Amino acid sequence: MVTLDLASMSVRDANRRLRELGEAGEDAEILNPDARHHIGVGLVHPITVRVRGSAGYFCAGLTDGARFEIDSNVGWGVGDNIYNGTVVVGGNAGAVAGVAIRGAEIVIKGNMGSRAGQVMKAGTLLCCGNASFMAGTMMYGGRIVILGRSGEKLGEDMTGGEIYVAGGIDSLGTDAMEIDISSDEVASLQDFLDRHKIPFNGHFRKVVNAGTKLRYTTPEPTLRNQSCTQASVGGFWNEKTKEDIEVKAVTGRYRVRGYGTARAVPHFNDIAFRKEIAPDADALSKVNLAMTLGDRSGAKPLSLSMPVLIAPMSYGALSRSTKLALGIASRLSGIAENTGEGGMIPEERAEAGQLIFQCLSGRLGWNVRDMQKADAIEIYISQGAKPGLGGQLMASKVTPELAAIRGIPPGIDLRSPSRHPDVLGADDLVIKIEEFREATGYAKPISVKLGAGRVKDDIKIAFKDGFDFVELDGLQGSTGAASAEVIEHVGIPTLAAIVEAIEALDEVGAKKNEMPIVLMGGIKDGVDAAKAIALGAGAVAVGTAALIAGGCISCMRCQAGYCVTGIATQNPQHEKRYRTDVEAGNIHRFLESMRWQMAAIVHGLGKTDVRQLCRDDLVALTPEAAAITGLPFEDRS
Amino acid sequence: MGRDLIAMLDGCQHRGPDSTGFALYADGADDLYRLRFYVGEGAEAAVSIARIKEILADKGAELLAGEQVGGSFAASVRHAGDVRPFAYAMEHAAKLFSLGHRLEIVKDEGTAHEVDARYHLSAIQGTHGLGHVRLATESAVRPEAAHPFWATGFSDIAIVHNGQITNYWKWRRRLEKLGFEFRTDNDSELIAVYLAKKLSDGASLKQALTDSIEDMDGTFSFLVSTGNEIGYAKDRLAAKPMVMVETDQLVAIASEEVSLNRLFPGQALSTREPLPGTIGTWSR
Ligand SMILES: Cc1cc2nc3c(=O)[nH]c(=O)nc-3n(C[C@H](O)[C@H](O)[C@H](O)COP(=O)(O)O)c2cc1C
Numbered sequence: 001m002v003t004l005d006l007a008s009m010s011v012r013d014a015n016r017r018l019r020e021l022g023e024a025g026e027d028a029e030i031l032n033p034d035a036r037h038h039i040g041v042g043l044v045h046p047i048t049v050r051v052r053g054s055a056g057y058f059c060a061g062l063t064d065g066a067r068f069e070i071d072s073n074v075g076w077g078v079g080d081n082i083y084n085g086t087v088v089v090g091g092n093a094g095a096v097a098g099v100a101i102r103g104a105e106i107v108i109k110g111n112m113g114s115r116a117g118q119v120m121k122a123g124t125l126l127c128c129g130n131a132s133f134m135a136g137t138m139m140y141g142g143r144i145v146i147l148g149r150s151g152e153k154l155g156e157d158m159t160g161g162e163i164y165v166a167g168g169i170d171s172l173g174t175d176a177m178e179i180d181i182s183s184d185e186v187a188s189l190q191d192f193l194d195r196h197k198i199p200f201n202g203h204f205r206k207v208v209n210a211g212t213k214l215r216y217t218t219p220e221p222t223l224r225n226q227s228c229t230q231a232s233v234g235g236f237w238n239e240k241t242k243e244d245i246e247v248k249a250v251t252g253r254y255r256v257r258g259y260g261t262a263r264a265v266p267h268f269n270d271i272a273f274r275k276e277i278a279p280d281a282d283a284l285s286k287v288n289l290a291m292t293l294g295d296r297s298g299a300k301p302l303s304l305s306m307p308v309l310i311a312p313m314s315y316g317a318l319s320r321s322t323k324l325a326l327g328i329a330s331r332l333s334g335i336a337e338n339t340g341e342g343g344m345i346p347e348e349r350a351e352a353g354q355l356i357f358q359c360l361s362g363r364l365g366w367n368v369r370d371m372q373k374a375d376a377i378e379i380y381i382s383q384g385a386k387p388g389l390g391g392q393l394m395a396s397k398v399t400p401e402l403a404a405i406r407g408i409p410p411g412i413d414l415r416s417p418s419r420h421p422d423v424l425g426a427d428d429l430v431i432k433i434e435e436f437r438e439a440t441g442y443a444k445p446i447s448v449k450l451g452a453g454r455v456k457d458d459i460k461i462a463f464k465d466g467f468d469f470v471e472l473d474g475l476q477g478s479t480g481a482a483s484a485e486v487i488e489h490v491g492i493p494t495l496a497a498i499v500e501a502i503e504a505l506d507e508v509g510a511k512k513n514e515m516p517i518v519l520m521g522g523i524k525d526g527v528d529a530a531k532a533i534a535l536g537a538g539a540v541a542v543g544t545a546a547l548i549a550g551g552c553i554s555c556m557r558c559q560a561g562y563c564v565t566g567i568a569t570q571n572p573q574h575e576k577r578y579r580t581d582v583e584a585g586n587i588h589r590f591l592e593s594m595r596w597q598m599a600a601i602v603h604g605l606g607k608t609d610v611r612q613l614c615r616d617d618l619v620a621l622t623p624e625a626a627a628i629t630g631l632p633f634e635d636r637s
Numbered sequence: 638m639g640r641d642l643i644a645m646l647d648g649c650q651h652r653g654p655d656s657t658g659f660a661l662y663a664d665g666a667d668d669l670y671r672l673r674f675y676v677g678e679g680a681e682a683a684v685s686i687a688r689i690k691e692i693l694a695d696k697g698a699e700l701l702a703g704e705q706v707g708g709s710f711a712a713s714v715r716h717a718g719d720v721r722p723f724a725y726a727m728e729h730a731a732k733l734f735s736l737g738h739r740l741e742i743v744k745d746e747g748t749a750h751e752v753d754a755r756y757h758l759s760a761i762q763g764t765h766g767l768g769h770v771r772l773a774t775e776s777a778v779r780p781e782a783a784h785p786f787w788a789t790g791f792s793d794i795a796i797v798h799n800g801q802i803t804n805y806w807k808w809r810r811r812l813e814k815l816g817f818e819f820r821t822d823n824d825s826e827l828i829a830v831y832l833a834k835k836l837s838d839g840a841s842l843k844q845a846l847t848d849s850i851e852d853m854d855g856t857f858s859f860l861v862s863t864g865n866e867i868g869y870a871k872d873r874l875a876a877k878p879m880v881m882v883e884t885d886q887l888v889a890i891a892s893e894e895v896s897l898n899r900l901f902p903g904q905a906l907s908t909r910e911p912l913p914g915t916i917g918t919w920s921r
Contacts, residue, residue: 007902007903031903032902032903034895034898034899034902034903035893035894035895035897035898035906036895037893037895052905053898053903053904053905054894054898054905054906054908056893056894056895057893071905072905072906073894073905073906073908075880075893075894075895076878091905091907091908092908092909092910094878094880094894094910095875095878095910111909111910113875113910114875114913115875132875132910132912132913133873133874133875133912133913134875151912151913152913424856424876424877425799425800425877426772427651427652427653427772427799427892428878430651430652431651434651456774457774460773460774461772461774464654464655464772507777
């Protein structure tokens with residue numbers, strides 16, 4: 001056994017040694033841990049790590065196959081996301097112990113803090129003492145065993161799994177209920193306790209999901225609805241408003257739909273280039289569009305042939321074939337793709353030249369192995385279509401295959417939490433980012449996805465928290481499913497978002513492109529992209545435009561999973577209609593048109609590099625756009 | 638005391654690199670007040686200090702000693718009579734960080750060690766204290782926006798708070814109607830004044846903290862101190878971290894155990910996390 005002393009060694013160095021020891025098959029002992037964070041994060045080998053004292057946040061987090069024994073206490077998020085492995089804590093654990101585990105065995109000899117086992121999917125979390133408030137909140141599977149007392153709201157909004165409590169229960173959470181325990185279960189629990197040498201001779205009470213909130217009582221209608229792309233959605237009373245009222249008269253609740261806002265807000269159409277642009281068929285060969293993204297902290301950056309990315313869109317909202325088509329197109333165009341929520345599918349990884357792996361609050365499909373396969377890691381805080389809401393995936397799309405990769409029960413109207421279990425403020429976020437960096441050896445850029453709301457504060461926090469780049473999504477941004485109220489009425493337009501973001505970066509003294517902003521939300525072509533970059537964006541991302549290029553007919557049935565073209569569906573009959581190679585070619589050609597447009601504009605303005613575009617190149621065509629952007633108003637009507 | 642707080646704050650500086658602040662309690666006398674102003678540097682400081690002296694004289698307070706330390710002016714003052722009108726008058730005259738028989742608040746841009754280098758805090762002996770590290774989102778990092786906050790107008794009461802009070806304006810309006818003043822729009826200052834009012838009405842610190850859990854909406858973990866007591870309250874949602882260790886010699890409370898461990902390097906501590914919706918107090 002090798003001894004590592006944290007009195008004379010940083011956690012980062014110790015973790016690097018642990019990885020080497022893991023590979024070599026040697027165990028380790030950590031001295032003087034003094035409650036430092038991230039001890040052992042990212043280990044993927046069968047190694048035993050003994051921590052002689054207390055560990056801080058995310059001890060053993062994002063590991064697979066290791067065993068940890070901690071003599072004393074641990075901070076928040078012990079065992080975060082472990083697939084396989086064991087953690088034994090001799091003392092107490094802080095909040096969100098066993099967050100998002102997918103198979104781990106976690107044993108806490110003392111008490112555990114609030115929200116233990118949040119969004120866990122499989123495995124066992126045992127607490128020999130008392131559990132604080134909201135244990136098992138939003139858990140999807142696995143079991144929590146509490147030998148002492150449970151605090152209030154046990155199993156709040158759990159969707160799957162079991163909770164066993166031997167002491168009292170202060171109160172049950174929403175949609176949790178107590179049921180009888182079978183003798184098989186008692187035997188299995190006893191077996192677990194015996195294996196971990198925990199003496200016990202009490203009785204268990206069992207708590208499970210009560211099933212009252214797993215599905216909406218009346219599903220969204222699957223009719224072909226009024227499309228956001230139709231002219232008729234303009235005006236005050238229109239066909240869309242009428243349809244909304246009719247549907248609500250059936251379901252009696254908010255509408256859940258895909259796509260972005262249906263109403264007009266000030267946008268890139270309302271600004272223009274000041275000078276005449278002389279077309280040149282050879283523009284592409286005369287200007288530089290290529291860039292790197294994400295090297296602020298010394299990680300290996302993404303290398304983009306032009307300042308365009310595919311927006312994060314989940315496997316789940318989209319079909320597997322569509323994710324592949326996006327991956328192929330991104331590779332053909334030399335840009336980057338993004339997994340979105342719901343995990344990384346191997347074929348997508350193989351097809352996309354560069355792939356960003358997104359971490360959302362539900363940790364659905366999130367895991368260390370795929371992190372290590374990704375080219376960049378992104379933490380999702382919110383998106384333009386639904387700032388403040390968690391993800392939604394309607395039951396019709398939660399097929400057994402999809403449920404398996406996400407680690408959830410099939411056939412439920414899936415909701416993920418509206419915030420990360422372990423990030424409740426900018427200060428927690430710093431610690432989370434560091435966990436990601438430890439798990440990926442500081443080699444990969446870490447970005448953040450933000451919906452545009454309080455952009456100034458958010459961008460300053462992102463800058464101070466050390467992100468390599470930001471994906472910023474305006475009010476217009478699309479979604480696979482969200483409540484229409486939020487899609488239409490929460491957030492600020494993309495145009496306002498980029499202006500505020502750049503102001504914020506100026507205020508904190510960021511150098512140009514030190515932390516690039518990838519802007520999205522209604523970017524429909526290379527002209528919008530060039531305008532966004534002139535306003536200060538480092539790059540743009542396209543969601544809807546790429547989907548339309550790849551066959552989306554805007555039938556407005558994304559949320560119901562009834563997409564007839566096989567894009568926003570998990571129905572094999574529908575997906576069969578989707579021709580991946582053909583659509584990949586279409587998306588690729590569309591991306592190439594963006595490239596050509598950007599090149600033509602850059603060259604036409606007498607510049608040689610896309611980064612030379614600037615605000616002076618632009619004018620505002622409406623008073624509103626002028627007010628938002630501060631660009632000179634030029635009435636060209 | 639100073640050295641311990643610096644070590645604890647250094648341990649959690651990752652949570653807030655922009656500014657660091659200290660509320661320190663040393664021995665005091667009942668007829669003397671310590672006042673800490675932020676005056677800045679150079680000519681600006683001279684103007685502020687002149688103004689402070691003028692208003693002190695105007696209010697019949699005798700300046701016994703005055704010293705410029707870093708960007709602050711530390712004054713020792715004899716004043717008899719009602720403290721609130723006096724405190725408000727001084728507060729209007731300059732940026733008053735704290736007033737009390739025993740309390741002094743020192744806060745500025747930079748890390749715990751940087752602030753220590755400017756204000757010489759490690760040498761300070763005391764009975765108890767609070768500390769805070771802050772990540773700022775305002776345009777310029779200003780010392781007066783840093784924490785801890787003094788309960789404006791009240792002697793010896795200070796607070797540090799992590800979280801967000803969502804019924805801030807409701808309570809602010811209520812307290813303003815009763816004649817209380819606020820220096821900032823910061824919710825930490827609100828909690829301090831809210832508690833100070835309860836204490837001045839005769840409530841015990843225990844009672845005031847218990848009431849605050851009912852009255853304050855939102856997420857919070859806060860620590861409050863008076864000349865003789867220290868206490869915490871934690872909201873019902875348990876959204877913000879707090880962990881403590883108690884020995885025969887001391888009680889230490891922090892966001893993270895890593896800060897507590899700075900006081901006991903190499904030792905495993907027997908710590909505990911306060912339960913949601915609970916309070917605790919200690920007196921000297
Ligand atoms: C079908 C679909 C699924 C999406 N899934 C995610 C997701 O998993 N994570 C995310 O950050 N954004 C997601 N988004 C939002 C996009 O990343 C992006 O913010 C938005 O679509 C940009 O606006 P645009 O569509 O007008 O280009 C999704 C959007 C769509 C249309």
